[in-house]
Amino acid sequence: MRRPRRRGRGLLAGTMTWSLVVVPILVFLASRSYGTPWVAVFVCLACLSGAMSLAIGDSWVYAYSAGRAPRDPSTAPWLTAAALLFTAPGLAPWAFHELAGQPTQVRVIEVEPAVDSQGEDTGLTHYRIADAATERDLGRMWFGPRTRVPVGAVISVSVIPDGWSPPVATERLKDADAFVTTFAVLVTVHVLACAVTAAAWPRKPQS
Structure with missing residues (x-):
């Protein structure tokens, strides 16, 4: 009866580490990725997050339909991470310029x-x-x-001090409010998805 709990805790720990440690670092690095092959790296990682969400969701749907496990919202952080990583190269630099330019x-x-x-x-x-x-x-x-x-x-x-994002013409920043707002919304939704997942995670071993 302890193995499911261990697996559940391990999955939760992995999800939270990816979502709240790895993803923010990658988004931060995305601010430097204009015009470089690194954009492809972020797209691949976004696809990986989406694939993980589908794989976990499919296994839980099967377990739920068989009466062996309750439904769980743990796929949400992978989905929101995918959205954040996919859009980070295009949106993150504008947010950095808004904050520290x-x-x-x-x-x-x-x-x-x-x-x-x-x-x-x-x-x-x-x-x-x-x-x-x-x-x-x-x-x-x-x-x-x-x-x-x-x-x-x-x-x-x-x-941006220390060159963490390529310079942008000042006149371009006036039209970037929508990009900054979209980025802020994605970050907020991702953090909330992680919080809901941690709060709703089963506290008892699955039967």
């Missing part, structure tokens, strides 16, 4: 028009920028001004 005047030192598979200009531009006052290289900027600016131009951007 510092307006900085920078000088454009390199302009690289983005092209499609046929080599045609897409209208998007990638920039390399440097602090206008100190000339410190701030790296690449994927979301620059809406109108393409030339090398040597001085523009205002949002910079």
Whole structure:
């Protein structure tokens, strides 16, 4: 009678560790993943979370239908983790800039028009920028001004201390409220899902 309890506690511990330790670290790292292969890593991990949810849910549905186990909400953290990981590369950086971004005047030192598979200009531009006052290289900027600016131009951007997220043109931040709100909602739902799962976990061994 103790083995089910041990398995249940082990599953709960694994779920909470993944949800409240691993996922926040991955979301934090997602803020640096613009334009890199790391985006694919987050998509794969999101798929893994979804697969775990389906696998656990299927086993519990089978056990419940056979009268051997009660239904349990323990699949919820895996589902919300999947949603959070899937959207993190696109949403997390905007939230970081909202919380810790510092307006900085920078000088454009390199302009690289983005092209499609046929080599045609897409209208998007990638920039390399440097602090206008100190000339410190701030790296690449994927979301620059809406109108393409030339090398040597001085523009205002949002910079995260220690470079934890690529710089973003200040004018772009005005349209990012929906992204920040969506990210905050996903984080809140994920934490609540973990809290409900921990509170509703069976306290007695399953019969």
